[in-house]
Amino acid sequence: MNKTLVIIGHGMVGHRLIEEIRERDTAENWRIVVLGEEAHPAYDRVALSSYMAETTAEGLSLLTPETRRDRRVELLTGVGATAIDRTERRVSITTGDSLHYDALVLATGSRPFVPPVPGADLPGCHVYRTLEDLDGIRAAASPGTDGVVVGGGLLGLEAADALRTLGMRPHVVEVAPRLMPVQVDEGGGAVLARLVGDLGIEVHTGVATASVHAGEHGGVGSVELTDGTEIDTGLLVFSAGIRPRDELADSSGLPRGERGGFLVDGGCRTEDPHVWAIGECAAVRGQCHGLVAPGYRMATAVAEQLTGGGTAEFEGADGATKLKLVGVDVASFGDAHGTSEGALEVVYANNAQGTYAKLVLDDDATTLLGGVLVGDAGAYDVLRPLTGGPLPGPPEQLLLPASQSGGPTAGALPDEATVCSCHNVRKTDITEVISSGAVEDVAGIKSCTKAGTGCGSCVPMLKNLLDEAGVATSDALCEHFPQSRSELFEIVRATGITTFSRLIAEYGTGRGCDICKPAVASILAGSTTSHILDDEQAGLQDTNDRFLANMQRNGTYSVVPRVPGGEITPDKLITLGQVATEFGLYTKITGGQRIDMFGARVEQLPEIWRRLVEAGFESGHAYGKALRTVKSCVGTDWCRYGVQDSVTMAIRLEMRYRGLRAPHKIKAGVSGCARECAEARSKDFGVIATERGWNLYVGGNGGFSPRHAELLASDLTDEDLIRVIDRFLMFYIRTAERLQRTAGWIESFDNGLEHVREVVVEDSLGIAADLEAAMARHTENYTDEWGAVLNDPEKLSRFVSFVNAPDSPDPTIRFTEERGQIRPEPTDLPMPVPTTGRKTVTEEVSA
Amino acid sequence: MRWHAVCREPEVPTEFGVAALVRGHPVALFRTGDDELFALGNVDPFSGAGVISRGIVGDRQGEPTVASPMHKQVFSLRSGQCLDDPETRLPTYPVRCRDGVVEVATG
Ligand code: SRM
Ligand SMILES: Cc1cc2nc3c(=O)[nH]c(=O)nc-3n(C[C@H](O)[C@H](O)[C@H](O)COP(=O)(O)OP(=O)(O)OC[C@H]3O[C@@H](n4cnc5c(N)ncnc54)[C@H](O)[C@@H]3O)c2cc1C
Ligand code: SF4
Ligand code: FES
DSSP states (O other), X not given: OOEEEEEEOOSHHHHHHHHHHHHHOTTOOEEEEEEEOSSSOXXXXXXXXXXXXXXXXXXXXXXXXXXXXXXXXXXXXXXXXXXXXXXXXXXXXXXXXXXEOSEEEEOOOEEEOOOOOTTTTSTTEEEOSSHHHHHHHHHHOOTTSEEEEEOOSHHHHHHHHHHHHTTOEEXXXXXXXXSSTTTOOHHHHHHHHHHHHHTTOEEEESOOEEEEEEOTTSSEEEEEETTSOEEEOSOEEEOSOEEEOOTHHHHHTOOBOTTSSEEEOTTSBOSSTTEXXXXXXXXXXXXXXXXXXXXXXXXXXXXXXXXHOOOOOOOOOOOOEEOOBTTBOEEEEESTXXXXXXXXXXXXXXXXXXXXXXEEEOTTSOBEEEEEEESOOTTHHHHHHHTTSBOSSOHHHHHXXXXXXXXXXXXXXXXXXXXXXXXXXXXXXXXXXXXXXXXXXXXXXXHHHOTXXXXXTTHHHHXXXXXXXXXXXXXXXXXXXXXXXXXXXXXXHHHOOOOHHHHHHHHOOSSOOTTHHHHHHHHHHHHOOSOTTSGGGGGGXXXXXXXXXXXXXXXXXXXXXOOGGGOOOHHHHHHHHHHHHHHTOEEEEOTTSSEEEEEEOGGGHHHHHHHHHHTTOOOOOSSSSBEEEEEEOOGGGTOSXXXXXXXXXXXXXXXXXXXXXXXXXXXXXEESSTTOTTOGGGSSEEEEEETTEEEEEESOBOSSSOBOOEEEEEEEOHHHHHXXXXXXXXXXXXXXXXXXXXXXHHHTSTTTHHHHHHHHTSOTTSOHHHHHHHHHHHHHHOOOHHHHHHTOHHHHTTOOSOTTOTTSOOTTOOEEEXXXXXXXXXXXXXXXXXXXXXXXXXXXXXX | OEEEEEEEGGXXXXXXXXXXXXXXXXXXXXXXXXXXXXXXXXXXXXXXXBOGGGSEEEEETTEEEEEOTTXXXXXXXXXXXXXXXXXXXXXXXXXXXXXXXXXXXXX
């Protein structure tokens, strides 16, 4: 690390540059210092609006733990650059220090433009660009009153929708004669205005804001428009365009473009060979780009120059955009306004349905130049990459809403077409990894090529490409069952089969294996009420389920008594200490708010359970594909900030879902306020208290691929919360595949979370009552699995080390001592060999 | 070769294993659905733990198998050969049932 790269601005594009350099600079030549003026490290500004509904900033963060830990990268968050001295190659910063650079990249983004309207500086006037801006808007919002957004472009509509989320009555004021004038033509604008109006947003087009008047408290009181309309409001959001943040041009003497921005050439170089500019602040050949995809491409170009010495150029961008408003589809791409010479337009408008679609073609109607889609943007993913290429079919057919024509498919795309524009991934990049056999599903494509990991809008295309390559991702459970887990679930439900032997005789082949047996055991657990060790079922279980405890590396077991919600009395704590002492067990506090006791021999397990049962415990699942723990914070009982009783709710949920068998383990958390001390958003279902009830988040996990849970429903009452969770879990259990946690399961649907919401909140399939009934059966039939063994001599007889010497301890088990407790005798374990590649160890761990 | 009585036949459940100590050797006994008996070493060569008897019994392309519960490598019940690693094999022992008693032979 002999050279220093200073990046000014830690926004989306600055951050991308860090990632690109980390990836390419394998020789570790560069030390990277990043200055970010905002209080947060880089976050997903494109998804900023989701912050209104979901209220957590970390969900938007772009910073991965790897980057945070990377010693090459130094983040200075909350620190701004104030001046650049190009002769000395130093940047002055707000702490008073200055930093030397070998290379300097300006990535300062834009600032919102506030038109010079009288009163625009009154308290109550806001802009819409950063997390802080949104915090300010949220704090100022007052539900049930009017709010005004100045500017009816992409961002203005998002801002208006955010006001709506906050319970306000939004107005949008747009000078142009239609909404989204840059992207949409007149016909599209008319349809768009109707759709936006249907959302409850009042649209004022063709008028400007004349002045802002102060109210009684000195803040905004009303807004006057040029047509004389006066709107009473205390909250105004300016979203009237952006201006590049090029203040640093003054101190540095770097030239500006005609309309502002740091002037750079096609390689993003300024006139100074040590200084580059990328993202919204860069005027590339004089032109600024206000979208993230071109910014990312600039970052790639600069990273290549810095690491390879190449002269990579930024090749320009098409300005394709899509509005991200629920219920209002708008997309435009290419030459949307038909400004090319001789351009022809084909329009398909359906006023009854509220859809409008237009294709712009070249003069002999064979090449696609651009288009506008309003009301149904289903064809966007396929049409956009076709831009500049020949039309794959008659234009009318391409324009029919996807639902009517079956929609165009990915096969029509030329190989060079960009499928994922967020990450600039071409069709060939994807078909190559598919045909090489390296990937079998969308998740694989995501991790190999990054496609689909940005805005997500290309995911349906990725599926489409897999289908077309004939990678009908084999759903077969294993060599014994051609069906998938969810199909077997349906078979079991429809036929009433209750044994593995009947199921495999009628629907499979052979005698089963370590994959299908436990999977079927889990399915059967939901449809019978018998104990998991009854009769044939015992032999189906993974060893942990079979011995009702977790196997450790030396063949002993751990016991983790259930501590619902993490709440435990002093007496019970003492009992745990006594049990551990009596049986000589190692104890540790787990990450799931329980106490784990390790080192129990098979023959000790029933005796340990007996002691626990006597003290009012039951053992718990730290194994098995079942509910683990519902983690809680103290909530209103003790915490100064709590707004709901999170402990009581956590206990209620843990008791309700304990023992529930599922395709993978299920974890949950309940936090008493938005501070989120229970880390609920890292759980399969997480509940966070609000002033009005509970917000329910789903699809989170830690582990191998951490995911944050996303908002499924808000402000639920206790009863509604439980009803939605009942449905969510049962729907998951019925339809997920083996070893698929909730996050992967949600992603497997075309519409992801939206589909899950439709099914479990809106009951779009009409199965909610059935799902609830299935959960009711589970809760009614729950019994303590461990306690049940104690009363069953037949089952008890299996808990011996040796059938012919029940009292002989297993000679392979030996312990030493460490820090006053036992630990398995260290053995030189040959590590599990990555043998046939049939399975990976992470996937197979039995919990 | 000497035969040692180990347990009564019903003590080895179907499609299931149990462990036994035969002259100090930990042995895993299995009975498959077609009533065939198998005896193999109980110590998992990959982890050194005495756990083979607690694995799931099944088949791979018709070959009767047990999967080690520790890290899931699969072994042939007939030969003890590890089907996921040609280098590794479990010891096997002759086993039979006489007058309702399961007997295992050691060398
Ligand atoms: C005991 C504990 C570690 C500790 O000392 O704190 C633990 C221990 C084990 N974890 Fe864990 N995990 C423990 C908390 C966690 C957490 C943190 C949490 O729950 O808050 C995580 C990340 C959160 C998550 O799961 O989303 C975690 C992610 C995993 C994973 C990766 C899951 C994934 O989706 O990638 C596995 C492997 C698996 O399940 O396939 C795993 C598997 C295991 C197993 C069961 C592996 C095994 O089969 O031997 C470990 C045995 C536990 C035992 O023998 O008792 N453990 N494990 C924690 C028990 C918590 C509890 O009371 O239930
Ligand atoms: C609500 C909203 C929705 C959007 N939706 C879309 C969309 O759907 N599609 C799309 O393509 N684009 C969208 N955008 C635009 C997209 O967010 C930007 O194009 C992108 O963030 C530009 O990245 P950047 O790094 O150039 O600038 P930014 O992300 O703005 O980052 C610049 C950073 O530099 C910091 N900075 C500035 N000056 C200094 C200094 N002197 N010292 C230190 N730090 C400094 C700033 O504080 C800022 O954090 C949206 C933007 C918003 C606000
Ligand atoms: S999440 Fe809220 S209620 Fe719970 S402990 Fe933290 S601050 Fe208190
Ligand atoms: S296009 Fe945004 S993730 Fe692929």
